[in-house]
Amino acid sequence: MASKAIFSTLRRSLTKPNRAVSRRHHLSTSSAATASEPYAGDEHAIVMKGVRISGRPLYLDMQSTTPLDPRVFDAMNASSIYDYGNPHSRTHLYGWEAENAVEVARIQVAKLIGASPKEIVFLSGATEANNTVVKGVMHFYKDKKRHVITTQTEHKCVLDSCRHLQQEGFEVTYLPVRTDGLVDLEMLREAIRPDTGLVSVMAVNNEIGVVQPMEEIGRICKEHKVPFHTDAAQAIGKIPVDVEKWNVSFMSMSGHKIYGPKGIGAMYVRRRPRVRLEPLMNGGGQERGLRSGTLATQQVVGFGVACELAMKEMEYDEKWIKRLQERLLNGVREKLDGVVVNGSLESRYAGNLNLSFAYVEGESLLMGLKEVAVSSGSACTSASLEPSYVLRALGVDEDMAHTSIRFGIGRFTTEEEIDKAVELTVKQVEKLREMSPLYEMVKEGIDIKNIQWSQH
């Protein structure tokens, strides 16, 4: 009896700590199993706006803006330090040096587009250039010309300026586009009237990346003697731009889309034949009276160097970006079906790939793709979840427009980044489709559009 008691207490004292230890082990292994931290070193994860990402995301949003090229940064630094004079001061060395720097940049920008340096006006960006041209030309010719033609897929600043003109009493025709995003030339020809003052068509669309048939449009405008304006912010440095071949009278350019600084842009205003425009910024008459105000010398210098680099590297970058675009598209198409490219695949700038994934909910796709910095079709146009007007003009269904993602490939993108983006996108889309009952029905062969949904 006593021995039994002794043995039982001995057993209890021996097993208790062991049991306690094993419970702790059990807890730690189970928590280790549920923890889904794939990366080591997660203590440096970034937590912002309620989202936790393990590192800086892959940058695939080159259409919204581009990182600054180190060579541009170098030129801008030197200029910020030494060219601090006002370029419009005629009386002393500091002004002369700054003016020289600005003139060098002007020549560099003009060479990129095939223009003369005297036809380039520097301003704060493509938005200001678009506003100046659209409003300035119509205000100058307001007695004789009351009509403007533009397309439905233009940038918001052009559409908003046209709406402002409509409120002032001008008439605007918004040309529809075909399903591949290109403008119908016959419709353009029919829309031109004797009192048309401006035709504005953007060269490369920022959302879908299609390249419009600029030479044909230029020829039509020359026949009817209508000034032709193009928003080439996404086009310069990426596709060959020539103002003589395209027969443009006005062109808007932006610095931060070609690896240059933000806050600078340029406007090309043709001198032969002369087109007149009313300035938006009045003042001391700088920049041929079209844009008064002191120029930010280092921004201008940065823009010039960026243009020169773009001209030198255009062929090399185009080859690289085309290769990456094919890799991305093939990689996604191999593993997923129901992938639609928005916009024409032939007449397109390679660095812009706008894909729609069928049977996937758009917002959840974007929330899952937090490690890839991309833009979507709806979010970049408004704060509400209204699908983008560009996709709507293409005739894309609402559900496909919501799941559109725009991949922007640029000079600095690497092959490994593309592979990783493909992997993450495919994983996310597959995960969402697995959960989706609509996709199950489609796989069984049911046509979604012809379902009679019963009321509960």
Place this chain on the structure above:
Amino acid sequence: MVAKCQVISLCRSLLRAGRKYPDYNIREYTKRRTLDGFRMNGNLTDPSKVIEAYAQGKQQLEVVERVLKVYLAYAYPPKTNHIMELKV
């Protein structure tokens, strides 16, 4: 006339400098552009063109080293790694 060892030494200095960049994209771009640039100009026979290409290369090396000093001076943002640099 530029000797072959000078060209190789220039290439190696550019690659070595490019490896030090804190930013993943610029690091990879410098490496790729240097190698492609030297490869594209590898078949030049005209001596004046060779000297011109070598001078351009030397200028690019100066730019890379100058910019690197500024990039390293501002270690911003601190302590975060690019997704591609994280080890799975």
